[in-house]
Amino acid sequence: DAGITQSPRHKVTETGTPVTLRCHQTENHRYMYWYRQDPGHGLRLIHYSYGVKDTDKGEVSDGYSVSRSKTEDFLLTLESATSSQTSVYFCAISESNGVPQYFGPGTRLTVT
Amino acid sequence: RKEVEQDPGPFNVPEGATVAFNCTYSNSASQSFFWYRQDCRKEPKLLMSVYSSGNEDGRFTAQLNRASQYISLLIRDSKLSDSATYLCVVYSYGNKLVFGAGTILRVKS
Numbered sequence: 747d748a749g750i751t752q753s754p755r756h757k758v759t760e761t762g763t764p765v766t767l768r769c770h771q772t773e774n775h776r777y778m779y780w781y782r783q784d785p786g787h788g789l790r791l792i793h794y795s796y797g798v799k800d801t802d803k804g805e806v807s808d809g810y811s812v813s814r815s816k817t818e819d820f821l822l823t824l825e826s827a828t829s830s831q832t833s834v835y836f837c838a839i840s841e842s843n844g845v846p847q848y849f850g851p852g853t854r855l856t857v858t
Numbered sequence: 859r860k861e862v863e864q865d866p867g868p869f870n871v872p873e874g875a876t877v878a879f880n881c882t883y884s885n886s887a888s889q890s891f892f893w894y895r896q897d898c899r900k901e902p903k904l905l906m907s908v909y910s911s912g913n914e915d916g917r918f919t920a921q922l923n924r925a926s927q928y929i930s931l932l933i934r935d936s937k938l939s940d941s942a943t944y945l946c947v948v949y950s951y952g953n954k955l956v957f958g959a960g961t962i963l964r965v966k967s
Contacts (some may be wrong), residue, residue: 779954787912788862788959789902804954808864844890844949849901 747771749851758856765824767853769837771817777840778820779847780804780812782833789836796843797821803853827857859884860950861956868962875936879961881946882928890949891922891929896941896960902945905931936965 749772759765767776776786777796781804781853791804793812801812809831811823838847871877879920883891887908891908906913908920908929919932929948946958 747886786959791954794954844951844955846892846904846907847955848904852901 748838750839750848752835752850752853754853756849758858759827760858761828762826765827765857766854767822767835767837767855769820769822769850771820771839773839773848774817775839775841776817777843778814779838779857780810780820780822780839781836781838782806782831783852784833790834792822803815818858827855829857831855832857860958861885862946862958864944864946864958866959866961866962868964870964870966871930871936872935872939873965873967875965876932877936877945877963878932878933879946879963880928880930881916881927881958881961883928883948883956884929884952885948886924888927888948888950891920892955893920893929893931894945894947894957895919896943896945899957900959904945914947932965936963936966938967941965 751770753768763807780792790806795814796803796813802820813821837850840847862883873907879966892904894902907914908922912921921930923949943960948956
């Protein structure tokens with residue numbers, strides 16, 4: 747299995763609070779991604795990174811920001827969590843764009 | 859229309875059965891295709907890439923039909939452990955991977 751960890755694995759937070767999720771990889775892959783998965787929608791890309799300090803938006807980026815200060819770490823921040831952001835969040839990595847991605851174990855986030 | 863569409867199922871089959879899933883994609887410029895497997899409350903895992911000439915990996919066979927813009931996954935001799943959600947994934951140059959919502963397979967003894 748690819749060396750990808752996510753933290754925390756579970757979190758319950760209140761509406762309006764900031765939340766940061768962390769993805770850490772030991773594979774030295776250039777690309778890192780954040781997805782959310784909701785019933786009936788499949789995996790949807792939030793943001794991705796193609797190198798240190800190089801990030802871009804995905805299809806559902808509103809309300810989220812990211813940062814990548816080191817190759818191995820990619821942070822996802824919900825500036826002010828809303829109930830619509832209750833979801834399972836997956837981080838993924840790949841060596842380049844378009845090739846298979848490998849996923850972390852996921853973070854289950856509940857916003858009350 | 860969604861970029862990648864799959865029959866959500868569930869497909870309920872007995873052990874030993876052969877089952878096939880189809881997936882259609884809307885972007886004719888799509889270049890790479892994959893099948894992922896996702897177990898309940900787990901992360902998606904790459905099952906196999908799909909090549910133009912079709913490819914096989916043990917009991918699993920993947921086919922690509924570019925003219926009709928669909929890919930398929932055939933599972934022979936189904937096992938209880940094959941029960942999972944199967945995700946169709948498509949990549950178009952310059953874009954990101956697009957995931958289908960998944961097809962649920964339940965193999966019963």
